[in-house]
Amino acid sequence: MYSYSNFDADFVRSRVEEFKGQVARRLDGSLTEDEFKPLRLMNGLYLQLHAYMLRVAIPYGTLNGAQMHQLAYIADTWDKGYGHFTTRQNIQFNWPKLQDVPAILDALADVSMHAIQTSGNCIRNVTADHFAGAAADEIEDPRPTAELIRQWSTDHPEFAYLPRKFKVAVTGAPHDRAVTKAHDIGLRMVRNDAGEPGYEVVIGGGLGRTPMVGKVVRDFLPRADLLAYLEAILQVYNLSGRRDNKYKARIKILVHETGLEELKAKIEAVFARNQTLLEPVDAGIVARIAADFAEPTWVRKPVVDLPTDVGFRAWFDTNTAAHKNPDYAIVTVSTKAIGATPGDVTSAQMRVLADLGEQYSHDELRISHEQNVILPHVHKSDLPAVYASLKAAGLGTSNIGLISDIIACPGMDYCALATARSIPVAQEISNAFEDLAVQHDIGELKIKISGCINACGHHHVGHIGILGLDKAGVESYQITLGGDGTETTTIGERAGPGFAYDEIVPAVERLVEAYLGLREDETETFLAAYRRVGMAPFKSALYPEVVANAA
């Protein structure tokens, strides 16, 4: 894992000191809210519906046991004993008090963490495949690249006031677990015909009001050219991106309005100039970062026979994934017990996860954009012990990828921007399908719920997407179908008129029933079935009265 240099540590600590002074000046009246708001947002502090919210960066979703322990300590000391893992691999605390935030930031700095650039029109926390460095299908660990981008983008003076926020995701595997095509820049690590490492660069993806799948702007970018090329994209966007309309300010609109070819020519021209102006990245820095992400020393011990009881087997089949070392497994810990709030973890659970990470996963944990926690490197012999601890802590639910493994944004239970609630919809869908045997029979089905058009809940790329809106003063939920957030990214198609709050769960039940009735066999997933038969049968299931009236 990356360890802070003295420069990093000093920088983070100086930002805490700076913010301490800013909070003091806000409290004594020297700063107005208009003056203070951009300063607090630069430090991840939002004012939400019922309280402040502090969004803490977890760079590319990677953290160690000590950091997870500290998050638990913060949750207990300054919040209400829990934290919420987000769809950008971060953690949010929902109840901090303004005067306590500098102390929280100090506590974060103690474990090399911060909340910088988790808000505002800057380059946000860079995200990566949560199976990085562990996945069997990986070409290369994306985290050294993500860390290099973090260092380049943190406090980058030229990109502090972009037209809008800017999100970068990196994957090192052909199977895209990082939704890279729905980011402003998505990087896929590839090799060229000569076997040299580089990147496929995708730009202009994004969800939100105008969902778009990113487009390839460069098939192959040599690794050494990465920062000069990213700098070129950002420079072109910074100068040409629209600032007249917040809803048209993301780079996806620039790509759309300018056209990929013209924009690509501009980027290449600036890139050529950058190559002559910018010094190449110091090889020592790159080597040091790479060394920090060196493979752990794998434990060599025999793999014992795994238990055959139904509970363990179900968990093993659903919640573990193939590791590049065949003696190991990747464990995905579900934060989504039946009826629970997706992404919420109590301080006690954080401590269990921290201990398990330290003891069984080479001191590494990950947060996925699907709001789960990963133990990336667990020796197969340790799986029974890990499962037993997780189960005892209420973290043993065997539902990864199933209908109750729902993404939900905080929605109008917390978020000031929300137009409807998301969390209780997720909870009620989970309760409606509480029988795990039924969930396993339904198979892979990704439901993603957003409580407003900004789409933090990634509803556009859910197999079933749900968008909560305010329709004439009443919560109304729109359904989209057929979305996909992997390497075959697809924006879901809107099914029809929205459903009231008490109608949305029955609507989802009808969709599932329709799917079970029409699938070819149990190996055909919901998404595959949708792609085969299209919208019509699902629409009939959603709107039976329309069908009846037409008959």
Added chain:
Amino acid sequence: MARAFEPQVATANHLLDGDVVYFTEHGDWTRHLTEAVVAETPDQAETLLGAASLFPQDVVGVYLANVQVIDGKPEPSHFREIFRTRGPSNYHHGKQAEA
């Protein structure tokens, strides 16, 4: 035809903890909607907003929210304002826990 005026209260978030607050007839802030002063006319609403905006050191984000007056007490009309009087629906936190 112009929409009929709905009664309004002035609301904001407290500077220190962000909790939802309402402006009272005594010219200060309360955490309980039932204690809020209600503007019954557009003129009263304008005056209320002006008076409530004089506390930049105590509260953040002052705005007028529609209410219905039932048995002499204001009750929120929009679901967002209903949630603001309670707290989140997934945990017993916020105002509902303090009542």
